[in-house]
Amino acid sequence: MPNKTIYVAEGDLEVFEEAQKRAGSNLSATIAAALKQFIKTSEAKQEGFQEITIKLGEDGTYSYKRFLGRELGRSQTIDDDRETAHVYIVYKTVKQNYALYTKEIHRSIHELMRLETERKLAEKYNLERESDEEALWIQPNRYTLDVYHTFEELKEHLPVKLFNTLSRQQGQSDDDFLDI
Numbered sequence: 001m002p003n004k005t006i007y008v009a010e011g012d013l014e015v016f017e018e019a020q021k022r023a024g025s026n027l028s029a030t031i032a033a034a035l036k037q038f039i040k041t042s043e044a045k046q047e048g049f050q051e052i053t054i055k056l057g058e059d060g061t062y063s064y065k066r067f068l069g070r071e072l073g074r075s076q077t078i079d080d081d082r083e084t085a086h087v088y089i090v091y092k093t094v095k096q097n098y099a100l101y102t103k104e105i106h107r108s109i110h111e112l113m114r115l116e117t118e119r120k121l122a123e124k125y126n127l128e129r130e131s132d133e134e135a136l137w138i139q140p141n142r143y144t145l146d147v148y149h150t151f152e153e154l155k156e157h158l159p160v161k162l163f164n165t166l167s168r169q170q171g172q173s174d175d176d177f178l179d180i
Contacts, residue, residue, distance in 0.1 A: 006031075044068045044094045052091060054101050058142040065145070068094040072169065075162035083107060088162055090154070097147050098154045104142040 008016050016027070023030040041051070049068045056063055069091035077086045087103040122128070148154040151170065155163055 040094075041068065047094075049094050054145060055143045056145055058140060058144075060140040062143065067091075067099065069099055072098075073162055073166050075159050075165075077159055088158060090158070090162070090166060093147070097149055098151060100146045100148065100154060100157055102142075102144045102146070104144075106141060 019030055020027045044050075049070050051066055052069045052071075053064055053066050056065055072090045072092055074087065074089040076088070078084070079086075083106060085103075085105045085107070087105065089101040089103075091099040091101065093099050146157065148157075151166075158166070
């Protein structure tokens, strides 16, 4: 079995000792897994991808997930009563899939007006207020992520304007650098 000696700086010794405790008897496998992930992430970043962190869930219970991707486009629609907004964000993933992140945000126009009035009064009189973002939730928001293997599969889940914009981008360079 091949053997590789790693010299550890004295300042990093605690990290290695803690990793050894957590890994049990096989620190080598833990180090190899970390290096593989580091290489995968570095290669993806060289190709223009970045680590994306998203919020998922509904009814006030949320978690955060991460993946490597590149944003292709986004759009927002607001329903007729102006109380629910849908935000659509499309990503290309490192595995060449399409990830559709959807935010369904519920807000009452009357509540927004009241909160804006409170915000202006608090600002005028230099008063402390609770977080506006938390106060704006009339009913819990919903955050979802769906992954599609092809552009055609993605099509039926997007607003027409966003789909048309992304269609025009298909086949073009991912690097949309303007030489101006």
